[in-house]
Amino acid sequence: MQYQSQAVAKPYFIAAIGLFVGQILFGLILGLQYVMGDFLFPEIPFNVSRMVHTNLLIVWLLFGFMGATYYLVPEEAERELYSPKLALALFWIFLVAGALTIVGYLAVPYATLAEITGNELLPTMGREFLEQPTITKVGIVVVALGFLFNVGVTVLAGRKTVVNIVLLTGLTGLALLFLFSFYNPANLVLDKMFWWWVVHLWVEGVWELILASILAFVLIKVTGVDREVIEKWLYVIIAMALITGIIGTGHHYYWIGLPEYWQWLGSVFSALEPIPFFMMTVFAFNMINKRRRDHPNKAAVLWAMGTAVMAFLGAGVWGFLHTLSPVNYYTHGSQITAAHGHLAFYGAYVLIVLTMISYAMPHLRFRQPAASARAQLMEMWSFWLMTIAMISITLFLTAAGILQVWMQRMGEEPLPFMVVQEKIALFYWMREVSGLIFFVGLMLYVGSFFVKGEARESVGSAKPATA
Amino acid sequence: MSDSFTKSMARNIYLGGSVFFILLFLVLTFDTVRTLPKRDHRENITPQVALGKKVWEDNNCVGCHTLMGEGAYYAPELANVYDRFGKNKDVIKMFIATRPKEGVPGRRSMPQFNLSEQELDAVAEFLKWTSEIDDANWPPNIQG
Numbered sequence: 237m238q239y240q241s242q243a244v245a246k247p248y249f250i251a252a253i254g255l256f257v258g259q260i261l262f263g264l265i266l267g268l269q270y271v272m273g274d275f276l277f278p279e280i281p282f283n284v285s286r287m288v289h290t291n292l293l294i295v296w297l298l299f300g301f302m303g304a305t306y307y308l309v310p311e312e313a314e315r316e317l318y319s320p321k322l323a324l325a326l327f328w329i330f331l332v333a334g335a336l337t338i339v340g341y342l343a344v345p346y347a348t349l350a351e352i353t354g355n356e357l358l359p360t361m362g363r364e365f366l367e368q369p370t371i372t373k374v375g376i377v378v379v380a381l382g383f384l385f386n387v388g389v390t391v392l393a394g395r396k397t398v399v400n401i402v403l404l405t406g407l408t409g410l411a412l413l414f415l416f417s418f419y420n421p422a423n424l425v426l427d428k429m430f431w432w433w434v435v436h437l438w439v440e441g442v443w444e445l446i447l448a449s450i451l452a453f454v455l456i457k458v459t460g461v462d463r464e465v466i467e468k469w470l471y472v473i474i475a476m477a478l479i480t481g482i483i484g485t486g487h488h489y490y491w492i493g494l495p496e497y498w499q500w501l502g503s504v505f506s507a508l509e510p511i512p513f514f515m516m517t518v519f520a521f522n523m524i525n526k527r528r529r530d531h532p533n534k535a536a537v538l539w540a541m542g543t544a545v546m547a548f549l550g551a552g553v554w555g556f557l558h559t560l561s562p563v564n565y566y567t568h569g570s571q572i573t574a575a576h577g578h579l580a581f582y583g584a585y586v587l588i589v590l591t592m593i594s595y596a597m598p599h600l601r602f603r604q605p606a607a608s609a610r611a612q613l614m615e616m617w618s619f620w621l622m623t624i625a626m627i628s629i630t631l632f633l634t635a636a637g638i639l640q641v642w643m644q645r646m647g648e649e650p651l652p653f654m655v656v657q658e659k660i661a662l663f664y665w666m667r668e669v670s671g672l673i674f675f676v677g678l679m680l681y682v683g684s685f686f687v688k689g690e691a692r693e694s695v696g697s698a699k700p701a702t703a
Numbered sequence: 704m705s706d707s708f709t710k711s712m713a714r715n716i717y718l719g720g721s722v723f724f725i726l727l728f729l730v731l732t733f734d735t736v737r738t739l740p741k742r743d744h745r746e747n748i749t750p751q752v753a754l755g756k757k758v759w760e761d762n763n764c765v766g767c768h769t770l771m772g773e774g775a776y777y778a779p780e781l782a783n784v785y786d787r788f789g790k791n792k793d794v795i796k797m798f799i800a801t802r803p804k805e806g807v808p809g810r811r812s813m814p815q816f817n818l819s820e821q822e823l824d825a826v827a828e829f830l831k832w833t834s835e836i837d838d839a840n841w842p843p844n845i846q847g
Contacts, residue, residue, distance in 0.1 A: 346763040422748055645846070
């Protein structure tokens with residue numbers, strides 16, 4: 237850690253991990269509700285646990301992005317953060333607002349929450365992933381503005397690196413596109429069309445800028461490869477992400493009332509969306525092969541490689557699987573969608589945040605580049621357990637999805653939804669078991685922060701790490 | 704990557720490419736919004752349909768169901784439920800109104816939302832209007 241103010245990243249990372257644990261607990265509840273329909277009913281109905289599961293994911297990833305930003309921006313800009321106090325104040329505002337929202341979901345029926353938070357005045361609630369009360373959404377905007385101001389001033393006053401500028405561009409896009417969550421017309425078609433401007437243009441647009449710039453930062457640090465080379469890759473990757481991803485929005489426009497030309501545009505451009513993810517994989521492995529030092533934080537290198545591979549598998553391959561409109565006609569809104577969602581979010585965004593935490597935490601905690609060998613070993617075990625568990629969740633959901641599509645949408649005598657759900661219950665059970673393994677992996681991950689032992693400072697080979 | 708391909712070339716592809724495709728996306732968005740009235744039949748969005756959408760949102764129906772394939776995959780698709788229930792709004796209303804408060808042992812069950820008669824009517828109208836959107840003939844069959 238080269239700058240005092242980087243320390244504000246630490247509470248953000250701790251909160252992210254805490255909320256991650258909550259997210260997975262609710263994931264386990266959901267998985268059980270799939271096979272034991274009355275589990276926790278009517279106290280926590282499925283829609284409530286799902287909302288908690290997905291909203292916790294979004295909030296902890298945002299905590300992770302913000303923590304990553306506070307850590308890397310001063311180092312890249314070569315100056316202290318403009319205001320660490322503001323960063324800390326926004327941390328508490330965001331955490332309290334987030335916690336109150338989750339408590340609201342669990343404590344009262346959703347309709348009551350809508351009533352007491354005045355959804356009447358500006359209805360924005362009750363849409364997938366945007367379930368937060370309007371007042372929470374306003375809070376998110378306030379936090380985002382304060383955050384962007386703090387970071388923006390720091391970046392503009394300091395050394396302007398490609399990593400910093402791309403990260404700031406991604407974060408600004410994230411904040412601007414979120415404003416579309418306030419647009420909720422009575423016309424469902426228009427509502428859905430612009431809902432995707434938040435959801436798709438986030439995860440298949442500006443979030444990729446954030447992902448790629450964090451990955452570039454970590455690779456510069458752990459490989460010691462020349463910044464010029466890495467920045468060139470970064471530009472090409474984000475160029476491909478936006479060139480394919482923006483019109484790729486069309487793959488969500490097939491069946492929600494929009495003109496048919498989106499089937500062509502969406503199919504062609506979203507079929508190209510795996511390219512930036514494939515380039516990320518090639519990029520990460522190339523840089524690690526060309527490394528000029530062996531960084532003592534082996535765990536961070538593993539997370540970085542994991543991100544590059546799993547993002548390609550989850551977002552790229554599993555996305556392509558059902559993105560062409562003639563295929564999507566049958567798979568749209570099935571368990572195949574759920575399978576893709578899980579592996580893509582895990583591979584791209586969960587892993588990049590964990591990569592950054594893994595890289596930064598030893599600096600933040602011990603002022604050393606790496607945790608002890610034992611702690612790293614445990615962290616690497618957690619990587620493999622969580623990753624393998626998530627792959628098997630994905631495979632079981634994909635199998636369930638294929639059967640669902642076949643029985644419900646393709647046969648001579650299509651069966652009703654609920655009948656099909658019972659027929660594929662075995663796959664849901666296996667998914668739940670995989671979920672438990674994921675949870676064990678997550679507990680190991682948390683445990684790795686409590687392992688005693690000397691932090692490592694030296695480097696084995698040629699050139700000493702300065703990072 | 705080869706050395707003859709420079710960082711500034713990469714940057715230009717990024718800037719040029721994204722500006723071009725953002726503009727193209729805006730043009731397409733403009734065209735889509737212009738042609739939508741023919742597909743969404745917005746002339747039929749009565750205050751009752753609008754209220755139905757609000758009831759749909761205030762009870763987080765999308766947390767279990769899909770609507771035109773979007774939402775959660777825990778309960779049946781509802782964009783075509785009006786057709787599936789024999790184009791009968793009363794069946795929809797009856798179904799929602801009679802859900803058991805304590806659920807069904809061992810099975811998935813829709814919560815009892817205690818909707819008023821007016822809200823039930825509105826939701827049914829909203830689902831009827833939704834079923835009439837021209838959504839390129841999706842879902843593939845009546846089962847959704």
